Every structure is written in structure tokens, then in C-alpha cells.
Amino acid sequence: MSERIAELENRTRFEPAQIEAPITERWLESGLFHPPAQGEAGENYSIAIPPPNVTGSLHMGHALNGSIQDVLIRYHRMLTAGSEEPSQTKWILGTDHAGIATQAQVEKALAGEGVSRRELGREQFVKRVWEWREHYGHTIVQQLKRLGASCDYEDERFTLDEGYARAVADVFVRMYEKGWIYRDRYIVNWDPGSRSAISDLEVEERRETDTLYSIRYDLLDGGSAGQGPPRSSEIAGSVTIATVRPETMLGDTAVAVHPDDERYRDLVGRTAILPLVGRHLPVIADDYVKMDFGTGQLKITPAHDPNDFEIGARHDLDQVSVIGEDGCMTAEAGERFAGLSAMRAREAVVAALREQGRIVAEEPYEHEVPYSHRSGQRIEPLISLQWFMDMSELAKPAIAAVNDGIVRIVPDNHRRVYLDWMANIRPWCISRQLWWGHRLPVYYCETCAHVNVAVVAPESCSECGGHLRREEDVLDTWFSSALWPFATLGWPEQTPELRAFYPTNVLSTARDILFLWVARMIMMGIELTGQVPFSDVYIHSVIQAPDGRRMSKSLGTGIDPLDEIDRHGADAVRFGLLAMSSTQDVRYSAEKVGQGQALANKLFNATRFALLRVHASLGAAAAKELEPEPMPCTVEDRWILSRLAQIETDTAARIEDYDFSHAALGLYDFVYGELCDWYLELVKHRLPDLEVAQQRAEDARPREMLAATLLYVLRRTVALAHPLIPFVTEELWRYLEASGELLAGSPYPRADEGLVDLDAEVEIERAIEAVVAVRGWRDSVGARAGAVIPARLSAPCYEDTRELLARMARLSLTPDGHGAADAAEAVVSIAIPGGSVEILSTEGLDLQAAERRREAAQAKLREELERVQRKLSNEGFLAKAPAAVVQAERERLARLTQELEAL
RNA sequence: GGGCGCGUAGCUCAGUGGGAGAGCGCUCGCUUCACACGCGAGAGGUCGCAGGUUCGAAACCCGCCGCGCCCACCA
Numbered sequence: 001m002s003e004r005i006a007e008l009e010n011r012t013r014f015e016p017a018q019i020e021a022p023i024t025e026r027w028l029e030s031g032l033f034h035p036p037a038q039g040e041a042g043e044n045y046s047i048a049i050p051p052p053n054v055t056g057s058l059h060m061g062h063a064l065n066g067s068i069q070d071v072l073i074r075y076h077r078m079l080t081a082g083s084e085e086p087s088q089t090k091w092i093l094g095t096d097h098a099g100i101a102t103q104a105q106v107e108k109a110l111a112g113e114g115v116s117r118r119e120l121g122r123e124q125f126v127k128r129v130w131e132w133r134e135h136y137g138h139t140i141v142q143q144l145k146r147l148g149a150s151c152d153y154e155d156e157r158f159t160l161d162e163g164y165a166r167a168v169a170d171v172f173v174r175m176y177e178k179g180w181i182y183r184d185r186y187i188v189n190w191d192p193g194s195r196s197a198i199s200d201l202e203v204e205e206r207r208e209t210d211t212l213y214s215i216r217y218d219l220l221d222g223g224s225a226g227q228g229p230p231r232s233s234e235i236a237g238s239v240t241i242a243t244v245r246p247e248t249m250l251g252d253t254a255v256a257v258h259p260d261d262e263r264y265r266d267l268v269g270r271t272a273i274l275p276l277v278g279r280h281l282p283v284i285a286d287d288y289v290k291m292d293f294g295t296g297q298l299k300i301t302p303a304h305d306p307n308d309f310e311i312g313a314r315h316d317l318d319q320v321s322v323i324g325e326d327g328c329m330t331a332e333a334g335e336r337f338a339g340l341s342a343m344r345a346r347e348a349v350v351a352a353l354r355e356q357g358r359i360v361a362e363e364p365y366e367h368e369v370p371y372s373h374r375s376g377q378r379i380e381p382l383i384s385l386q387w388f389m390d391m392s393e394l395a396k397p398a399i400a401a402v403n404d405g406i407v408r409i410v411p412d413n414h415r416r417v418y419l420d421w422m423a424n425i426r427p428w429c430i431s432r433q434l435w436w437g438h439r440l441p442v443y444y445c446e447t448c449a450h451v452n453v454a455v456v457a458p459e460s461c462s463e464c465g466g467h468l469r470r471e472e473d474v475l476d477t478w479f480s481s482a483l484w485p486f487a488t489l490g491w492p493e494q495t496p497e498l499r500a501f502y503p504t505n506v507l508s509t510a511r512d513i514l515f516l517w518v519a520r521m522i523m524m525g526i527e528l529t530g531q532v533p534f535s536d537v538y539i540h541s542v543i544q545a546p547d548g549r550r551m552s553k554s555l556g557t558g559i560d561p562l563d564e565i566d567r568h569g570a571d572a573v574r575f576g577l578l579a580m581s582s583t584q585d586v587r588y589s590a591e592k593v594g595q596g597q598a599l600a601n602k603l604f605n606a607t608r609f610a611l612l613r614v615h616a617s618l619g620a621a622a623a624k625e626l627e628p629e630p631m632p633c634t635v636e637d638r639w640i641l642s643r644l645a646q647i648e649t650d651t652a653a654r655i656e657d658y659d660f661s662h663a664a665l666g667l668y669d670f671v672y673g674e675l676c677d678w679y680l681e682l683v684k685h686r687l688p689d690l691e692v693a694q695q696r697a698e699d700a701r702p703r704e705m706l707a708a709t710l711l712y713v714l715r716r717t718v719a720l721a722h723p724l725i726p727f728v729t730e731e732l733w734r735y736l737e738a739s740g741e742l743l744a745g746s747p748y749p750r751a752d753e754g755l756v757d758l759d760a761e762v763e764i765e766r767a768i769e770a771v772v773a774v775r776g777w778r779d780s781v782g783a784r785a786g787a788v789i790p791a792r793l794s795a796p797c798y799e800d801t802r803e804l805l806a807r808m809a810r811l812s813l814t815p816d817g818h819g820a821a822d823a824a825e826a827v828v829s830i831a832i833p834g835g836s837v838e839i840l841s842t843e844g845l846d847l848q849a850a851e852r853r854r855e856a857a858q859a860k861l862r863e864e865l866e867r868v869q870r871k872l873s874n875e876g877f878l879a880k881a882p883a884a885v886v887q888a889e890r891e892r893l894a895r896l897t898q899e900l901e902a903l
Numbered sequence: 904g905g906g907c908g909c910g911u912a913g914c915u916c917a918g919u920g921g922g923a924g925a926g927c928g929c930u931c932g933c934u935u936c937a938c939a940c941g942c943g944a945g946a947g948g949u950c951g952c953a954g955g956u957u958c959g960a961a962a963c964c965c966g967c968c969g970c971g972c973c974c975a976c977c978a
Binding site: 013515684772 | 909914936944974976978
């Protein structure tokens with residue numbers, strides 16, 4: 001117990017704003033968050049933070065995941081703090097360069113100055129982004145500190161750091177040499193917004209209603225596919241194709257039907273004439289075509305549709321690119337349309353077709369349209385020369401790791417989602433036409449066209465010595481993110497950090513980046529380090545707005561966690577988020593944050609009260625010497641120690657099971673429902689002021705024992721709650737712990753099983769039930785709150801709790817078996833477990849209400865009794881239910897009978 | 904089209920085989936010597952609907968209705 005108790009006298013409220021900054025300062029100065037790179041990963045504990053975007057700011061997802069990871073980190077740091085075997089706990093911190101997002105931000109800022117990035121030039125632009133990063137790159141890290149996140153702030157990484165960049169280049173070269181990375185002309189998801197290719201995973205489908213046009217293409221007479229505009233005499237029949245994108249027809253190079261389609265068997269091998277263009281299109285058979293959709297005749301545009309691209313490859317069709325990287329029609333689309341945006345071109349094409357009478361039907365059509373997750377613009381599938389990575393070999397061990405449980409996914413219903421995706425994994429388009437990012441370590445020879453790939457830029461071509469030109473493209477941001485858990489620790493060098501903290505223990509994230517990031521880390525980790533990067537993947541909730549919509553700035557549904565911290569304190573926000581979290585999406589609950597705030601304040605006041613009371617009751621000198629330890633004198637002491645042991649077991653188990661909401665709410669229930677509502681109220685009177693006690697000539701020993709027990713319980717509770725609500729608990733530790741040690745570096749309480757006392761629990765629970773019953777009765781009959789009512793206890797099993805029942809229910813209990821008093825007439829009976837309390841005086845009571853209440857109580861007891869009797873007379877129940885259940889029902893019957901008789 | 908999940912008190916959610924719960928809100932009472940961001944007491948629920956399994960179902964199974972999310976190449 002610390003000497004500074006007097007400070008607490010006037011602090012009747014916990015004020016987070018006053019203590020959060022100084023406490024953060026003490027934590028940072030202590031070095032607790034910056035462990036030495038000692039030992040091996042197997043004996044240490046580490047988590048690599050999902051690196052936030054460098055120019056981002058803390059949103060609810062960060063706040064939740066930060067709280068979760070911090071609980072795990074603080075728990076393990078404390079768990080091993082008292083241990084004899086040395087163990088380090090590290091939360092690896094850093095930020096992600098976030099290619100497209102950051103580049104877009106800077107471009108936007110430049111636009112404000114009236115400059116485009118092309119005007120600035122690559123070198124100057126990249127310089128500007130670095131400056132931007134210097135300016136805004138520390139925001140989110142500072143915000144994590146406000147949350148109380150105990151990351152290793154002294155060892156912050158960035159995915160574009162020099163060492164990290166070397167690791168990225170190194171991986172590229174290795175994968176290239178294995179033949180997994182290759183360059184290809186392939187149809188990609190082109191994002192006209194960021195003017196770059198993006199990966200499949202960065203595409204989101206939106207439901208939209210478009211017009212489905214049915215267009216008639218004429219068929220040439222005969223089978224030959226001769227060139228030149230047809231003369232009308234050569235036309236023989238037609239096909240009707242359906243499309244929502246008429247503008248792409250300008251790039252059609254075939255018409256397809258299903259090979260089994262009886263209706264069109266004769267068409268295969270014939271030639272259709274592409275309206276507006278006149279190109280001759282072979283009619284081909286491909287089983288991709290659905291016979292039961294539309295007319296069963298499909299236009300094939302290999303350059304602008306992923307399916308058509310595949311079909312084109314199978315049939316060796318021409319690729320005619322009519323839409324360019326700017327989203328506008330190319331020269332190949334013909335003079336009439338070239339230069340128009342795709343949307344404009346659509347109108348123009350439709351108008352031209354309509355003029356020719358070729359549109360035979362139009363209908364509204366709802367379908368999924370691809371949009372860029374990054375820029376929000378509609379994806380334009382087109383053929384482009386890009387770099388790809390083949391994932392099939394990488395996926396195999398990553399599938400096995402999850403199948404074999406070497407990587408555990410929690411909750412495990414995400415396991416199958418992961419496995420399904422991995423089983424069908426496709427090549428990954430890794431090149432981006434951006435300037436901000438890891439430029440590919442690829443050098444083209446201007447003389448012999450040889451492709452040089454090397455970590456360090458070669459002087460000249462390895463084949464011919466010719467001049468080299470470096471690839472302009474950069475890598476997909478997720479390529480570097482995939483190396484996060486080990487590249488942050490110095491890989492490919494075998495550093496002490498890598499040895500001490502890799503593999504990490506847990507990766508915590510929302511499910512939206514399970515494929516984008518988590519799966520790729522597992523694949524890359526296994527391939528490059530021979531070990532899985534983490535043994536557990538914890539997938540946490542997505543927090544939605546209170547109305548169930550997505551939380552987003554643009555919708556105006558966002559809630560800023562920092563505002564919430566300002567208002568309620570970091571502990572409250574952490575507690576609230578943890579209490580909300582679940583295995584599924586949840587709505588933001590201001591009430592849960594309020595609950596957290598209340599808990600922090602409650603714990604603060606409970607501790608304050610206990611310390612002040614102990615101080616006043618033992619005197620300053622004795623209080624200072626006091627050694628907190630369990631020294632139970634009474635049944636309530638044994639009860640609270642037993643309950644404490646139980647909540648200690650439960651909390652540790654819940655944290656280890658990633659059951660954060662129950663860990664949080666369980667602590668709340670213990671602090672409120674047991675420690676404060678009952679234990680403190682029960683023992684108050686046992687700690688009178690020192691002078692009073694001395695006047696009464698009381699022995700100091702019972703007070704010392706109670707003080708020792710009380711402070712033991714509070715210290716343990718405060719320490720137990722620390723990983724969830726670190727600020728208030730650290731603040732209280734200053735008063736509870738004389739040595740000045742930080743709670744963050746102190747051992748975590750582990751249940752003392754020897755303190756479990758089920759008899760005490762039964763007794764106190766019974767007494768609490770009785771108190772509640774009497775209080776309810778008092779309230780309903782209008783008894784004054786403070787009035788002490790004469791009564792007689794008519795129930796067994798209250799030997800040790802008789803006094804506390806009287807005190808808590810404000811009864812003056814007549815001693816049993818004492819002549820005159822015992823003979824007093826009972827005017828009212830109140831049912832309590834195992835019997836009744838008989839009220840001996842009616843002064844100031846509403847007797848009609850009392851009677852109504854008695855009747856209601858009787859009715860309820862009868863009803864319950866009947867149900868139990870029914871159950872016990874059911875032969876099926878007696879024969880088939882477990883003996884313990886039958887026994888419990890028998891006991892219940894006895895108890896209810898007793899209570900009913902007492903009324 | 905495939906998959907995952909949800910539907911319990913006015914609201915947000917726990918509870919997954921044996922007496923319907925919490926927080927907030929609401930009602931009543933209380934300046935009770937830690938806390939009025941407090942204390943005490945209370946009202947409020949055919950556990951989405953219908954069937955089945957079981958001695959016993961909010962929970963397990965089948966179907967239906969409603970809602971959400973993820974994946975997927977039907978123009």
C-alpha cells in the first residue's frame with residue numbers, strides 16, 4: 001500500500017483525460033514495450049500489427065483490432081513477468097506505404113495546386129510523397145498510443161524502408177528464378193481511375209440495372225469467311241446476340257453457340273457480319289455458351305471480357321482492343337467512335353444500330369458490374385502486358401498448414417472459406433502502373449531485349465552488355481505486405497530479432513483481408529522461411545454503424561474512436577469494443593462504451609474506498625506495513641476469495657480463447673455484482689475508524705486480517721483487468737503498490753485453487769437471495785428506506801449469515817428461542833430460500849400491499865411446485881433423466897414445500 | 904449459382920439439452936459515512952413461423968418467411 005493515499009480523498013471520479021497522457025509517458029519510458037531480441041520465438045510472444053496505411057488515421061476497425069491485440073500482448077507480457085524462465089513480448093509496429101491510396105491522396109493535394117503528377121515527373125512526385133509521409137505518417141502511430149496500445153514504438157517499420165525494399169526485391173528475384181513470376185499479355189481488371197491494373201481481389205461487384213440489347217448480326221451465305229463488305233445477295237439469315245455493353249461489339253471477333261445446341265448446329269462454321277464494322281466473324285462452338293440463356297447465341301469479344309478472352313484463346317481468335325487505358329475508344333473502334341468515352345460510345349453504337357434496324361429488343365437487366373475498390377470507378381477489362389505470379393505451388397503447403405492445424409483459424413468457420421479460395425487460386429497480377437511503391441527489379445536491355453532481373457541494379461545487360469532500362473511498374477502493395485511478419489524483423493538476414501520473434505503467435509484481423517493479406521503471408525512465409533508466419537489467425541468482428549449500415553466517411557455513418565476516447569476515456573472505448581466483439585458483425589454500441597466508463601469509475605472508487613477505509617481503520621503506520629494476502633475470517637471473506645479465484649480462471653481462459661466479450665463482461669459482472677454490490681457493502685462495518693475501534697477496545701487483528709484480504713482482492717482484480725482497461729488499473733496500481741513498479745510489467749494473477757470454497761458460495765448466494773427478497777418486500781409495502789424492522793428468522797441454514805442478512809435487509813432479528821420475544825405474533829411472512837422471515841411489527845407498512853404480495857408469492861411458489869411435481873411424477877423423466885437432475889428436482893420440491901409452508 | 908451467418912425484453916446483444924438473462928431505456932423509492940457517470944426495488948418476452956427428435960427444445964434436425972455478408976465467368 002502506497003503512502004500517497006491522502007491524494008485520493010478528493011478524487012471522487014475517475015478522470016481519464018488527466019491520467020492517460022502521463023501514464024502513457026511512464027509506459028514508454030519504462031522500456032517495457034521494447035523487448036530485447038533475446039531467446040527464441042518458441043519461448044517468446046509476438047504479434048505483428050496489420051500495418052495501417054501510412055497516411056491513414058485511426059478508425060473503428062483499428063481501434064477494435066488494437067484493443068484485441070493489446071489484450072493479448074499485455075496478458076502475455078504480464079503472464080511471463082513473474083516467470084523464472086525469461087520471455088519477451090513484442091508487438092511489431094509499422095505502417096504500409098499503401099500504393100494506390102497514398103498516391104491518390106498526394107495527387108489530390110497536387111491537383112489543389114494545379115499540378116498533375118505527370119507534369120511533376122516521377123522523381124519529383126515520389127519525393128513529394130515521401131514529404132507527405134514525413135508530415136502525416138506519424139498520425140496513426142500517435143493515435144495508437146492514445147488507445148493504450150503497447151506496441152514496440154522504438155522499433156517502427158515501414159514497407160518502403162531500405163531493408164524492407166531489399167527483402168521485396170530479393171523475393172521477386174527468387175520467384176522469378178523459380179519461374180513463378182512471369183510477364184504476359186493477359187486480360188486484366190483495368191482501373192481507369194488509378195490508370196492501373198488491379199488484382200481480382202480489389203474488384204467489388206455492384207448490382208446495377210442496365211439495358212440488355214438484342215442485336216441482329218447478318219449471316220453470310222455459305223461457309224467461307226471471305227473479306228470485304230457483303231453484297232445483300234450474299235446475306236442468308238442472321239443471329240441475334242444479347243449484350244449490356246454494345247460498345248464492345250466493335251471488338252467482336254466471333255459468335256459462339258453451344259456445341260450441343262440442336263437449333264444452331266448448322267450455324268457452326270458459317271460467318272456472321274459485324275454490324276457497323278463489317279468484320280467477318282466465324283461462328284464457333286464452345287460449351288461456355290448457355291443454351292437456356294437469351295437466344296443461346298453469344299458475341300465474343302476477347303479483348304474486353306475475361307470469359308471471351310479464354311474462349312478466344314481456345315479458338316485462336318483475334319483480339320481487337322477497342323477501349324484504351326484511358327477508358328476511351330481506340331482508333332481500332334473506327335473513326336466514328338474513336339476518342340469517345342465507353343459510355344458515350346455505347347449511346348452512339350446503339351443509335352447507329354437502331355438506325356439500321358438491328359436492335360430487335362431492349363429490356364432492363366439487373367446484373368453485377370465490377371468496380372474498383374480503390375478508385376470507385378468501373379472496371380474496364382482489357383488486354384495488357386503485366387507481371388503475374390503463379391500461385392499454385394505456393395498454395396499447396398499453405399493449404400496443408402491449415403488442414404493440419406499448424407495454422408489455426410479462429411473462429412473456424414472461416415477455415416473452409418480460406419481452403420476453398422486456396423484450392424481455386426489463380427495467378428496474381430502483381431504489377432501496378434503507379435509511381436509510389438516498390439519498383440520491379442527488372443531491367444530491359446535496349447540492345448538485345450534480354451530481361452535482366454536482379455536485386456541490385458546491374459550496370460549493363462548480362463547477355464550483350466547493352467544499356468538497360470528499368471521497368472516502370474511498381475508492385476502491388478500486398479506483395480510487400482505478404483512479407484510483413486518476417487521482413488519487419490530483418491529477413492532475409494538471420495537477425496537476432498528474427499530468431500527471437502519469428503514465427504509470431506497470432507495474426508488478428510477482420511475477414512475482409514483474409515485472402516488479400518493473410519493467405520498470402522502464409523504462402524510467402526512457408527516458402528521463404530520454411531515456417532508458418534503465425535500459429536493462430538483470429539478473425540474479429542466488423543463494427544457497423546448503430547443503424548446496421550457500413551461505417552463509412554462518405555455515408556456519414558463513421559464514428560471516430562478518438563472522439564469517443566476524448567468523451568469517455570480510452571479504457572471505456574477499449575472495454576466497449578471488446579464487449580461488442582463477437583464472431584460475427586456487430587453494431588456499434590454506445591451503451592457498451594458507457595458500461596466500460598462506468599466500470600473504470602467503479603473500480604476507481606472501490607479501490608479508493610478500500611484504501612481510505614483501511615488507512616483510517618488501521619492508522620497510517622499499520623496500513624503502510626500491511627501485506628495484502630488472503631486471510632479470511634468470515635463466510636463472506638471465504639466467498640469473495642472463492643469468487644475471485646473463479647473469475648481469475650475464467651478471464652485467463654477467455655483471453656486465451658479469444659473470447660473478449662465474455663472476458664470484459666465477466667469482469668464487469670464480478671466487479672459490480674459481487675465485489676462492489678455485495679462484498680464491500682458486507683464488510684464496511686468491520687473497518688471502523690481507528691479511534692472508534694480503540695474506544696471500543698477492539699482487537700486490531702480482525703481489522704488487519706480483513707484489510708489484508710480486501711487489498712489482496714482489489715490488487716488481484718485490478719491486475720486481472722489490466723489487459724482490457726490498462727489506464728485506470730495502472731493509475732490505481734500507484735496506490736496499491738508501494739514499490740512504484742508498473743502494473744504493465746507485473747505478474748498476471750493466476751487463480752489460487754486452494755481458495756475455492758463452494759460451501760461459502762452456497763451460503764452467501766442464499767443470503768443474497770434472502771436480502772433481495774426482503775428488500776423487494778420492503779419496497780412494495782412502502783417501508784421507509786432507513787427503517788429497521790423487527791422480525792424473526794424462520795429458516796435453517798442461516799447460522800453464519802444471520803447477521804449480514806439483518807444488516808443488509810435492515811431488520812432487527814429477534815434472537816431464537818428467547819421467551820417473550822419469540823412469542824411475538826408474526827404479522828407477515830416473507831418467503832426466502834429455505835423458509836421465511838416473519839415480520840413482527842406493522843408500523844408504517846401498507847398491510848394491504850403486504851397481503852397482496854404474500855398472495856402473489858404463494859401463487860408463484862404453488863405454480864413452481866406444481867411444475868416440479870409434474871416432472872417428478874413423469875415416469876419417463878424418472879427413468880431416463882440423469883440421476884443428478886432427478887435429485888436436484890427432488891431437492892427443489894423439498895425447498896419449495898418448506899417455503900410455501902412458511903407462508 | 905455456391906457458401907457462411909443472423910432472427911431472444913422498447914433498443915443493442917448474451918445464452919446452444921433440465922428453473923428465460925445483461926447493458927441501455929422506462930417506472931417507483933433513496934442526498935444509506937466509495938461512486939448521483941451512484942444505490943435499492945420493479946414492469947417488460949407465445950425465444951421469427953410450422954413440423955420433427957427427446958422424459959424434457961430458445962438451444963438439436965427438416966421446411967418456410969425475413970435480414971446480412973462472402974465467393975462465383977450466365978452475355
